[in-house]
């Protein structure tokens with residue numbers, strides 16, 4: 001048996017490395033799929049919550065939209081206002097005892113993470129849409145776009161760009177918080193670690209490894225998303241297509257070419 | 265005067281926000297080739313008036329006519345009328361998520377249903393017109409205020425509207441950039457583009473406009489050719505207002 005802390009770490013890695021990696025894969029899968037579906041839910045809910053109503057709309061449209069918005073508000077409040085660990089229990093055991101549905105823990109896990117993320121993202125998307133300058137919408141309307149075109153071409157691209165940091169945030173939170181799904185026996189990283197630690201009673205050593213794995217996952221996710229954001233912003237500078245005479249009020253002076261630059 | 269082509273008429277236009285009536289019955293006609301400058305104290309409802317013309321703001325009373333017809337009769341959809349009256353805003357409002365070129369093509373493609381190539385050719389033509397064709401690949405946040413406003417003018421022109429509405433197009437600009445935008449507007453006027461311009465640039469209104477409308481307290485206080493309005497104002501309120509611009 002190993003004598004030192006790092007000796008134990010090496011030993012446990014050798015013994016349980018694959019178990020932990022498998023757990024990490026499940027964790028990533030839950031976090032990525034859950035965040036993705038959650039974002040789709042959030043997008044739809046956020047868009048519905050920001051549908052504008054004015055005097056010209058018919059009574060039917062008004063009542064339908066209002067009812068829908070009320071329901072979605074309730075969804076957002078309930079899922080933001082209760083812990084995910086409790087939601088997992090309610091969904092998993094509730095489905096079994098009330099609806100007689102025996103869903104797999106994994107499926108319940110995907111469901112809970114998606115719906116939970118959806119509630120947070122709905123608020124984020126709503127904020128993203130509302131934070132786009134009203135002038136953008138007015139300019140779109142003024143060139144003859146309808147509500148749908150305005151949203152699709154002008155508002156949503158800007159709103160989604162604003163929402164990107166929050167999306168990254170949610171992914172990182174989900175990588176960590178899927179650990180609560182161990183209560184319904186989802187074999188994610190925390191569950192795998194707990195099982196492995198129990199064998200030799202080496203909790204500190206195992207969870208030290210677990211800690212490092214979680215950090216590697218969240219750090220990579222954070223850097224990856226930052227890179228995606230910078231890609232979305234496009235190039236920082238632009239190339240002039242030709243010389244612009246209005247740039248220079250003194251008249252036509254040829255722009256210095258790259259070669260000439262060295263002389264100054 | 266008789267056979268000039270009537271484009272847009274404002275008929276007894278009223279607009280209230282809540283209890284406050286901002287516009288109290290405004291009427292005037294815009295004929296092809298007119299350059300109508302609207303002047304007046306701030307808060308008098310000039311922006312509200314110009315926004316009511318393309319129904320960015322829903323009028324509370326009265327009506328906008330297109331070639332003498334109500335908009336309902338003349339157009340299947342309000343959006344089609346909006347392509348006939350371009351709009352240039354004080355704060356530019358270029359689409360931040362698009363390049364200069366995309367700003368000028370998106371309306372042609374999405375609203376007029378033109379193909380990309382044709383839209384691009386038209387966009388470049390009007391960007392050249394305002395001296396911004398070299399900047400097709402730039403994003404709005406990479407441009408100066410004057411450049412943004414010139415692109416905004418090109419964006420509006422790219423739909424080839426019959427009337428161009430402008431709401432204080434130079435008011436948000438640094439002083440050294442006012443000139444380049446006024447220069448473009450002058451050229452457009454000389455080429456015969458029909459424009460309705462809210463402005464505080466009195467020299468521009470005097471030189472370029474065919475008519476000046478002075479709005480005060482929600483009504484047209486005076487409506488006259490520029491030399492009459494500036495040299496022999498009839499209304500006491502016009503006189504007081506103009507005095508503030510003499511130095």
Ligand SMILES: Nc1ncnc2c1ncn2[C@@H]1O[C@H](COP(=O)(O)OP(=O)(O)O)[C@@H](O)[C@H]1O
Nearest residue numbers: 281282286304305306307308309310311312313
């Ligand atoms: N959406 C709005 N809601 C309430 N009041 C408004 C709104 N828009 C403009 N107003 C009011 O209408 C008046 C006229 O505004 P505006 O048309 O912008 O004047 P101007 O362009 O001549 O300076 C102002 O007193 C302003 O506060």
Ligand SMILES: [Mg+2]
Nearest residue numbers: 310311312432
């Ligand atoms: Mg104004």
